Amino acid sequence: MKFNPAKAIHDLRQFGEFGDVNPSITDSSTYTFLQGNTMEETFLGHMEGCFLYSRHWNPSNKYLAEAMAAMENTESAWITASGMAAITCALLQLCNSGDHIITSVTTYGGTYAFMKNWLPKYNIEVTFVNITNLDEVKNAIRPNTKVIYTESVTNPLLQVSNIPELAKIAHEAGAKLMVDNTFTPMIFSPAILGADLVVYSMTKFINGKNDCVAGAICGSHEFINQLSNVNNGTAMLLGPVLDPLRSSSILKNLNTLHIRMTQHSRNALFLAENFEKWD
Numbered sequence: 001m002k003f004n005p006a007k008a009i010h011d012l013r014q015f016g017e018f019g020d021v022n023p024s025i026t027d028s029s030t031y032t033f034l035q036g037n038t039m040e041e042t043f044l045g046h047m048e049g050c051f052l053y054s055r056h057w058n059p060s061n062k063y064l065a066e067a068m069a070a071m072e073n074t075e076s077a078w079i080t081a082s083g084m085a086a087i088t089c090a091l092l093q094l095c096n097s098g099d100h101i102i103t104s105v106t107t108y109g110g111t112y113a114f115m116k117n118w119l120p121k122y123n124i125e126v127t128f129v130n131i132t133n134l135d136e137v138k139n140a141i142r143p144n145t146k147v148i149y150t151e152s153v154t155n156p157l158l159q160v161s162n163i164p165e166l167a168k169i170a171h172e173a174g175a176k177l178m179v180d181n182t183f184t185p186m187i188f189s190p191a192i193l194g195a196d197l198v199v200y201s202m203t204k205f206i207n208g209k210n211d212c213v214a215g216a217i218c219g220s221h222e223f224i225n226q227l228s229n230v231n232n233g234t235a236m237l238l239g240p241v242l243d244p245l246r247s248s249s250i251l252k253n254l255n256t257l258h259i260r261m262t263q264h265s266r267n268a269l270f271l272a273e274n275f276e277k278w279d
């Protein structure tokens, strides 16, 4: 059966400890360990979703992360305070000095600037290609290529990425495919199409209220554990945590995402048809 992201979120819906229809909001920066061995496991980086300090996991962000993982059909997810934090933390977790990234020339401006102006300071090279030209992507592969990075539908030029083919090219080269799905939540499910990591600016359609900036990284348990590792994880050490109050409000907005995306698509179709007529 075809994967249904709205149903996946619905099926996971969690209640608060008093039967509250929305989970309780965390109002704590730090946590006690109710068992001694949990403390050891957390410090050794073995525990996902164990509460130590709110820059690491906190229960509100964990509820939203679980909903995002359900929507993307990934094992796990991580919530950040902006889309750029999701993108930069994920890339810096994957890449070391000397590595190489391939991306689209039409990648979102902030991401483009990060790759063009910031990553070279750490000796991470980036090749910008026409991501819809698969031969150009293949020709850009080098022995040190670590990531192919693209947007399902690029912002702002709306080029559509061939995710299954890009995944094949990446995996044959021993690289990861990372996809920014900000423009097409519930329309594309990049992880099902072969992407290793899916990143979001939740500032846009996912929250959909223009009242905050937020982001998410969806991927394997292994990768989310690396990101949140207290000793060497970028999400933990660079510190872009989203406030739990905001995270609980985004979780509630997620419940209407399928309805909003349907209407956004109708609006886009109306514009496309009419632009064609005016041509």
Ligand SMILES: *Cc1c(COP(=O)(O)O)cnc(C)c1O
Residues within 6 Å of the ligand: 082, 083, 084, 085, 108, 110, 111, 151, 155, 180, 182, 183, 200, 201, 202, 203, 204, 213, 214, 215
């Ligand atoms: C807005 C946007 C971002 C950056 O997200 P912020 O939440 O503003 O940090 C990244 N990618 C795409 C495609 C975007 O539209």
